[in-house]
Amino acid sequence: MNNNNELQQAVLHGLLNQQQYAANEMLAPKLLVNTKHETIWEHLLDEFGTCQSFGIAVAFITKDMLTPFKAVMNELAARNVSGYLLTSDYLGFNEPTMFAELLKIKNLTVKITPASGFHTKGYLFDKGIEKTVIVGSANLTRSAMLTNYEWNLRLTSTSDGELFSQVKDQFDQQWQESALLTDEWIARYAASYVKPQFNQAKRQIDKQKLSSVKITPNQMQKQALVNLAKLRKNKARRALLISATGTGKTYLGAFDVQAFAPKRFLFVVHREQILEAARTSFRNVLGGLAADFGILSGKRHQTDAKYLFATVQTLSKPEVLAKFDPAEFDYLMIDEAHRSGAESYQRVLNYFEPRFTLGMTATPERTDDFDVFKLYDHNVAYEIRLQQALAEDMLCPFHYIGVTDYEVNGELIDETANLSRLVSDERVDHILQQLEYYGDSSRPAHGLIFCSRQDEAKQLAELLSKRGHLSCALTNEQSITQREIAVKQLEKGQLEYLVTVNIFNEGIDIPCVDQLILLRNTQSSIVFIQQLGRGLRKYPGKKYVTVIDFIGNYKNNYLIPLALHDDHSASKDRAKRELAFKPILGLSTISFSPIAKQRIFSALDAVKLDSMYELKQEFMAVKKRLGQAPLLSDYLDQGSLDPRVFLKNARLDNYGHFLSKMRENVTLNKYQDQLLTFVTKELAFGKRPHELLLLQLLLKNNLVSEQELVDVFDEYGCYHNDQLLNSLDMILGLDFFAIKSGKKLKSDDYGGQALITHDGFYYQLAPGFKAALAQGGDFGRLLSDAINCGLRLNRDYDNKQQFTLYQRYDRKDVCRLLNWQKDLSAPMYGYWVGEQECPIFITYHKDKKIAASRNYQNTLANNSAIRWYTRSPRTLESAEVKRLLEVDDHGKRHLKLHVFAKRSDAEGKGYTYLGQADILPGSVAEETMTTDKAKRKRVVGMDLKFRQPLPYKQLKYLTGDQEAK
Structure with missing residues (x-):
């Protein structure tokens, strides 16, 4: 609680003189807008988090904002906080089904104003002595809360403030004159409701324009095409493209075929349903006669087509392969390339001799022993990540809600729970309560439910069906045909849920899926993202995906915020920060119930993210991708573990020590090891590039003049002055570190010898450093890698000054x-x-x-x-x-x-x-x-x-x- 003096200062700062009066940012008048750094919704979350009650008066509300709104209301209900919502039927914008969803929120009283032309956008928060009002242009819609260019003024006052009193009086007056939202009111509204047709003529014109626009690659696809061209220029014969489902990898493949201009092209898939869509996409890009695009599948054998689209089941038959010359196609593309280890794919890959082969997959990491990366010569052309794809509007936004799983006598579900608890009536009730609250009751669900065990999946599907939610369990016991039948039933609305154990983690494309229900331990960040990706493909009429994660007492709960944020820092603090403040990813929102959040905090406290085990696991994963032991810079290239985890690890003096622990053959003598440790611990974090740039120059040139060094600083965009140049001498001469550390000087840890000599005109490597380089071993490559890593990490810093804000x-x-x-x-x-x-x-x-x-x-x-x-x-x-x-x-x-x-x-x-x-x-x-x-x-x-x-x-x-x- 803040006193009146602090509030007075804030008001004077905002309205009179910002220079003269200091202000509490949370109290001062503020214009709220959506930017890449903050959103209006985040500011509202702050107000909800501290209020004792609230009132909302908005003209328009959309269902796609109700999911995160319901999550916040559920949190407030746990604190016994309730509020009031005043809205209208103005212009018919608010759908009857949206009003029905509002009735689910028990701590929210809703009224409908009869006022003609009601166009208000206001939010009132009562925090005891303090009162806050936010008024402006933002309705309770997802676009207004997260992305639209809106102006909203936030003002805080006491209950005696005139402006707040005016707003509150207006709200109270309208409230008294308004009708309570009830099922009966909704029924009457629905009976005469006509969906408004906003700018229908303009939309039709825009649609016609869009259909005539030439399809061109987006920014990520352009970069992937550049990478593919570079690989081929370097004589690569095979490459792998990693792209999340729904991110346009088929079109990307078509763009690359256009650039390659093959005489004949072969596209191989595992499902016949994909063939027609793929052929259409390629023709949209490549153009040409319909006869140029043929199908090889089942009864269709259009084998003479220039661009042939084949199922692997048909193509891999020996008698079919025999019809083709091995050099028939100069470009071969394998869709769902993670399946390439199967015998059918191996026959195709071993038979044909194309000039170039591209494998495309969303999930290259395999649970079996097959090495997809090795098959494609460890050439990863590009990887389109989930967070990138969401930012580029390539995927359907999602609303993630982490809720608490079923609890009995204070004990939560975990991976060791008995089946009787997993499928008890009480747990099913709990699941259905959450689905009812967060789901959209106006339309049939198209959901995937991921659970822990096969027996759980079977019984859960049966129990859900008995409760009126037709469901089908799919496990590895069902054939591909049975799975495809169930998927079609889901697509047609004959089933609401497919209950599965892992088999839909990858390789399945059901665009209509609009609910993901997670009832299992989070095994890994990779699996979590794979399961999340099952629902993110865009689909007509699908505006968002609802993800409900039932968080039990699982030891791996900490992986959830790491996966959602693509966080590879191995920092508990960063993970907790991301978890604490209800983050937003573009048009997607993330919410955790307080108890679920606390469970994850507990899991984070119990785990060591940078343990040697975790480092070894990441090392092996990257090694598999590269086909060789990764260096520090390789982790950056692969978007893998942040290399700073190795740099700051107190148990590792340098990366060479880690490689030795991984039984890689590393040769370093004592002084080489000390030099490498110095660069690792003191410079490779990249907080200042000057020392790294000087060492990089000296590894290439025997003598470097001061002017040459200054020229490099200028080219790199670094500040420099006499103090800086003197500092370089002190750092690389180790004088800076010549302080007592126990019984010896700290500089002794680094060999006690200067790394460079500087006579006032020229820099040189010191004799000992030169000798260390001449002695060979692994010193040179590990040293160059540490320097390169530091310079790449330095890209996050502003080198025109000593320190970078907020680093x-x-x-x-x-x-x-x-x-x-x-x-x-x-x-x-x-x-x-x-x-x-x-x-x-x-x-x-x-x-x-x-x-x-x-x-x-x-x-x-x-x-x-x-x-x-x-x-x-x-x-x-x-x-x-x-x-x-x-x-x-x-x-x-x-x-x-x-x-x-x-x-x-x-x-x-x-x-x-x-x-x-x-x-x-x-x-x-x-x-x-x-x-x-x-x-x-x-x-x-x-x-x-x-x-x-x-x-x-x-x-x-x-x-x-x-x-x-």
């Missing part, structure tokens, strides 16, 4: 990047007053023991300034404080203040750089701190104003509750 640095990083002569990180603690610059390190949520021992806190509820305190005892007369406050003749302070902050100590040693700050005039004051021993000590407090106000998400994360801790 993470530890204290030693800061000493180095400030060009200091020594590493002062050990005695630095909360800040260090240097000659020209003062870095300040703030842990926002203190450890409970530390917080209890002091009676002050740094406060950052404000995105423009933070209240900060010196160490104790300090007064205004302390030399250190005088240095902080010292100004020149023009009133400008001598010291540059750099502020770094982290949410809690759980984040590790790194701090986020919040930018430079200035001490606000009049804010400096001596204050008293009481320690845990009841001693009173003096400190000096002051307000530090950021030169660049914090973005909303940075402020939100640093100051939010400790749920993500």
Whole structure:
């Protein structure tokens, strides 16, 4: 709760003078818009999260926004928070079925206003003393909440505020005059409802234009085509394209065939149903006569066609293959290439001798021993990932809701649960309650249910059917034909659900699927994404997919946020951050119930994401892709594990040590090992490129002049000055590290010898470094890899200045990047007053023991300034404080203040750089701190104003509750 003075400051900041008055970002008037950094929906979620009650008055509501809205309402219901929704039948925009869905929300009272032309968009939140109103252009629709260009003004006041009172009075007046939403009202509305035809003529014209537009590749397809051309230029004969279902891989294949211009082309699939669609797609791109596009399947043997589309079942027959010359086709394309290990595919691949073969698949990783990557010569031309495809609007958006699985006597379902619990009437009731609440009752469901075991699938399908939801269990006991019959029944609406155990993880395409129900342990991120992908293909009339994940007491729950965010950082803190703040992926939303969220937090606490086991698993997966042991840069190329996981691992001095643990033959002598460790631990994180660029130059050239080095810095876009050049000498000469660490100097860990010599004009590698390179072994390639990795990681940084806003640095990083002569990180603690610059390190949520021992806190509820305190005892007369406050003749302070902050100590040693700050005039004051021993000590407090106000998400994360801790 905030006092009136803070609210007054916020209002004055927003409406009078933003420079003169500091403001709490969460209280200040703010224009809410949808950007790539934040959405209107996220701001509404913040308000819902802290309110005691709420009111919504909107003209239009769409069903595609009701799923995440229901999830939020369910959370509020658990807190006994209820609200009011006022809407209308204006223009017939609101569908009768949408009103029916609103009635499912028990803690929401809905009324329909009779007001003519009701076009209001307003949201009111009661938080006790504080009241917030958001008014503007955004209705409760998915596009308005997430992507549309909308203007919405957020104002916070007390209950005595005139503006809030006016809005509340208008809401109350309309509420009194409005009719309660009931089943009877919906029935009357539905009886006379006519769906509005907005801009029908324009849509028809647009449709005609679209049909005449030439099909061209999108950005991702263009890059894939470039990669394929490059592979062929390098004499590659085979390649693999990895593309999620629904991302246009067939069209991509057609574009590549167009570029290749084969004399004859052969396309091979495993299902006859795919042939016609594939042939149509290729003709749309390639053009030409219909006779040029033939089918080889069953009774159709159009074998003379220039472009032949064949099922593998027919083509692989020896008598059919014998009809073709092995060199008949110069381009061979295999759809669903993960099946290539089957005998039928092997016969085809071993028979034909094309100039080029392209395999296409969404799921190259296999649970059997077959190596798909090896078959295609480890040439992965391109991989279109789920998150990319969603961003490019190639897939249908989804609403993911993580709910709690069935619980008995405080015990949740887990992978060891008895079948009787998995298919008990109570669990089925629980499942159906969630399906009813989050599902769309106005249309038949087309759902896939993934469960744990075959016996569970069979009994669950039977029980669901008895409850009126016709379902069919599909396991590996059914034949392909039986599965295809069941799929057709689902497509026709004769079945609502297919209940399966893993067989639909890949290789199945059912575009009509609009519900995914997950009732199983998350085995791996790969399987999770495969199952999610089953519902994401676009389909007429399908606006979104509802994903309901029943989260039990599973040890692998932590994989869910990692998979949804394509997170390879192996960082618990990042995973918890993503989980805590209801993330949004384009038009897709992600919600977890509080209990489900806590289960995942518990699973994260119990697992070690960067354990040697996890590293080995990822190593083997990438090795299989490449056909050789991966280097650090290979993990970046493959979009795999973030290489920083290896760099920061305290059990590994360098990547060569890890390769040795993996029984790869690595040869390094002691000094080579020390040099590689130095580059790994001190430089390869890429937080500054200068040392890496100099070493890279010196590996190519014996002598490098200062001017040549400066030219490279300019070309790379790096800042440079005399202090920076001197810092390079101190770092690569190891003088920076010449401090006591136990009984020896820290620099001794790196061999104690300078890496370079610099005579003021030229740089050279030091004799010891040259000798290490000359001695051979694996040193050269591992060193070059570490340098290359560091430069690639550096792409995330702005090299025109010392620090990049909102990147993470530890204290030693800061000493180095400030060009200091020594590493002062050990005695630095909360800040260090240097000659020209003062870095300040703030842990926002203190450890409970530390917080209890002091009676002050740094406060950052404000995105423009933070209240900060010196160490104790300090007064205004302390030399250190005088240095902080010292100004020149023009009133400008001598010291540059750099502020770094982290949410809690759980984040590790790194701090986020919040930018430079200035001490606000009049804010400096001596204050008293009481320690845990009841001693009173003096400190000096002051307000530090950021030169660049914090973005909303940075402020939100640093100051939010400790749920993500």
